[in-house]
Amino acid sequence: MGLAPPNINVFFMKPGRGKVETKLFSVRQLQQLEFSKSILLLHSFSGCDTTSAIHGKSKVGIAKLFTAKPDLTQNISDIFSGLSTSPESIEQAGEKLLLAIYQAPVQEQNLNKYRYSAFLRASMKPKSDLATLPPTRGASKQHSLRVYLQIQQWLGNPLPPTQWGWARGDDGILKPVTTNDPVAPESILNTIFCRCTTGCGVQCGCRKAGIACSRVCGVCSGSCTNGAPIENTVDDDVDDDILYLEDN
Ligand SMILES: [Zn+2]
Ligand SMILES: [Zn+2]
Numbered sequence: 001m002g003l004a005p006p007n008i009n010v011f012f013m014k015p016g017r018g019k020v021e022t023k024l025f026s027v028r029q030l031q032q033l034e035f036s037k038s039i040l041l042l043h044s045f046s047g048c049d050t051t052s053a054i055h056g057k058s059k060v061g062i063a064k065l066f067t068a069k070p071d072l073t074q075n076i077s078d079i080f081s082g083l084s085t086s087p088e089s090i091e092q093a094g095e096k097l098l099l100a101i102y103q104a105p106v107q108e109q110n111l112n113k114y115r116y117s118a119f120l121r122a123s124m125k126p127k128s129d130l131a132t133l134p135p136t137r138g139a140s141k142q143h144s145l146r147v148y149l150q151i152q153q154w155l156g157n158p159l160p161p162t163q164w165g166w167a168r169g170d171d172g173i174l175k176p177v178t179t180n181d182p183v184a185p186e187s188i189l190n191t192i193f194c195r196c197t198t199g200c201g202v203q204c205g206c207r208k209a210g211i212a213c214s215r216v217c218g219v220c221s222g223s224c225t226n227g228a229p230i231e232n233t234v235d236d237d238v239d240d241d242i243l244y245l246e247d248n
Helices: 034-045 059-068 068-079 088-102 111-124 137-152 234-247
Strands: 011-012 023-026 166-168 174-176
Touching: 034 059, 034 068, 034 088, 034 137, 059 068, 059 088, 068 137, 068 174, 088 111, 088 137, 111 137
Parallel strands: none
Antiparallel strands: 011 023, 166 174
């Protein structure tokens, strides 16, 4: 529907089941819909084979937003359809769209701030589901990068995935980058430490908390099997650049 040329009509049939009748759709008819021009963005941003769906935000709900706010979504769609849009512009446009999906007030332009105020509201309720909070800026960025990569793929402009929200694991398989932010501010992470005396194995408190040991740990001081990887030096950065050139 998004890519079909106007002189060709393609038909889809959704077979009926029980009392539900069989339905026939034509691309030409679907192209009359308000959001048809931004269908690639709508489909990939709300979750498709290569991009995550947004917790609690259905495709139908997001399609309604595209119908209700055609100017906003068309503008964002144009940015995502641009063949040489910068990662920064994609990050900003994606953040804007997520704010709209989470019905943030127009003056709110920062997803982290909005997430924080949503958290405060949720914490007053007797029951709250943290997964329904808007995502962080860091997570929004990686999602938006993957959406751009997918849209460009559809438009016949393949880009290197490792620059657009994917990382290659040790096994060579691409994995989505969830975020590059630390799980909590460093001041909080520094309050988690262990006093393991016989190595930092499965019983290690740091390991259980899902973080690496660090210099604040009583005995291991971070130089154990659960230690943080050695930080990047300038030399490592040069190596990264060489790897990146080989990637291309
Ligand atoms: Zn430990
Ligand atoms: Zn340790």
